[in-house]
Amino acid sequence: MEGLDASAVDSPEARVARRIAGSAPGEARDAEAELYRLLAPRARRYGLRHLRDAHAAADLMQQVMALTIEHLRNGQLREPERVLSFVLGACRLTVMDQRRGERRREDLLQRYADAVPMADLCIAPRLDHQRVADCLERLPERERSVLVMTFYDDQSSESVGRQLGLSAGNVRVIRHRGIDKLRRCVDAGRRTR
Amino acid sequence: MSATPNHLSIDILLDYWLDDTDAATADVVDEHLMQCDACGKVLDGLIALGDSVRVAFRAGAVSAVTSDAFVRRLAGQGLKVREYRLPHNGSVNCTVAPEDELLVAHLEAPLQGIERLDALAQLSIEPGVQHKLEDIPFDPQVGEVLYVSKLAEIRNLPAHTMEITLLAVASGRTREVGRYTFRHRPWPGH
Numbered sequence: 001m002e003g004l005d006a007s008a009v010d011s012p013e014a015r016v017a018r019r020i021a022g023s024a025p026g027e028a029r030d031a032e033a034e035l036y037r038l039l040a041p042r043a044r045r046y047g048l049r050h051l052r053d054a055h056a057a058a059d060l061m062q063q064v065m066a067l068t069i070e071h072l073r074n075g076q077l078r079e080p081e082r083v084l085s086f087v088l089g090a091c092r093l094t095v096m097d098q099r100r101g102e103r104r105r106e107d108l109l110q111r112y113a114d115a116v117p118m119a120d121l122c123i124a125p126r127l128d129h130q131r132v133a134d135c136l137e138r139l140p141e142r143e144r145s146v147l148v149m150t151f152y153d154d155q156s157s158e159s160v161g162r163q164l165g166l167s168a169g170n171v172r173v174i175r176h177r178g179i180d181k182l183r184r185c186v187d188a189g190r191r192t193r
Numbered sequence: 194m195s196a197t198p199n200h201l202s203i204d205i206l207l208d209y210w211l212d213d214t215d216a217a218t219a220d221v222v223d224e225h226l227m228q229c230d231a232c233g234k235v236l237d238g239l240i241a242l243g244d245s246v247r248v249a250f251r252a253g254a255v256s257a258v259t260s261d262a263f264v265r266r267l268a269g270q271g272l273k274v275r276e277y278r279l280p281h282n283g284s285v286n287c288t289v290a291p292e293d294e295l296l297v298a299h300l301e302a303p304l305q306g307i308e309r310l311d312a313l314a315q316l317s318i319e320p321g322v323q324h325k326l327e328d329i330p331f332d333p334q335v336g337e338v339l340y341v342s343k344l345a346e347i348r349n350l351p352a353h354t355m356e357i358t359l360l361a362v363a364s365g366r367t368r369e370v371g372r373y374t375f376r377h378r379p380w381p382g383h
Binding site for chain 1: 203209233249251254256257263332335
């Protein structure tokens with residue numbers, strides 16, 4: 001975790017965190033909104049990866065950001081420049097709590113509801129599904145099979161390989177080629193619109 | 194670890210998303226993503242692409258050779274699956290019901306010893322046109338090719354016959370492995 005903080009002492013996140021910590025509680029609304037804008041998408045991404053559910057990830061994001069801002073306001077985060085470490089740690093603890101079945105989310109969300117600035121976020125890019133379907137149909141059979149089986153329910157290379165009689169390494173090579181072609185095709189479609 | 198000194202490669206991000214990394218690497222990626230929005234946006238793009246693949250397949254807009262385990266999993270998730278099992282060189286009368294969400298053909302075939310498999314599809318409503326599927330994935334131990342059709346397209350087709358020929362390819366030569374006939378009728382009233 002030292003690396004995360006060492007490279008982030010002078011980061012925009014650390015500067016905004018210091019502003020919140022240096023103000024009277026609730027007096028740095030702009031800075032709080034800015035911190036939310038910077039860190040909420042990262043917390044949500046962490047939630048998506050580790051919880052595999054968009055709603056649970058959104059809840060985690062709100063909970064972690066509320067907790068972070070509350071700690072900064074109250075001076076409980078004594079080194080505000082370590083805000084990235086704090087957020088990552090809070091993400092990890094929240095996911096662990098959820099996995100243990102200790103569902104404290106509602107509790108925490110209610111407790112810290114006022115602390116969340118709820119800045120507008122633009123999180124995920126929107127893709128034209130028909131374009132993606134057309135691009136998938138242009139892929140070689142093997143690549144299309146691997147991508148469909150990989151992404152339909154986020155299967156690892158080992159699992160897909162076992163089902164198609166391929167090695168995990170081979171699936172990763174095919175997956176890499178397929179993703180590369182698919183991204184190019186979808187991007188080309190975007191540019192021509 | 195990274196493609197450039199400062200950013201993660203697409204492969205690392207994809208492995209991370211699909212849980213194809215060890216725990217230590219996942220921790221390092223978690224840390225990186227907590228401070229790098231550029232990599233975060235690339236990951237968002239991959240996630241969105243994956244979502245779109247799922248939506249397209251779920252809508253019956255994409256065909257694919259898959260596995261029985263995959264189809265069983267989708268059926269277990271509640272998808273209404275219509276399956277046709279064809280013995281070697283067999284034929285079947287087939288259709289698509291309004292409530293069907295996945296259309297699957299199991300083509301039994303002797304696949305032992307085959308290195309590469311192609312398939313030719315011909316539809317009676319497209320005289321003279323051959324659709325070629327090259328290098329389709331298969332497990333020789335399983336003894337069948339499992340093909341998920343573009344249900345959205347087939348749903349709108351009139352009555353027709355489709356013939357699929359499986360071809361083993363070796364040293365530039367092809368050998369017929371099996372021939373299968375589907376006699377399609379639209380669902381009454383559709």
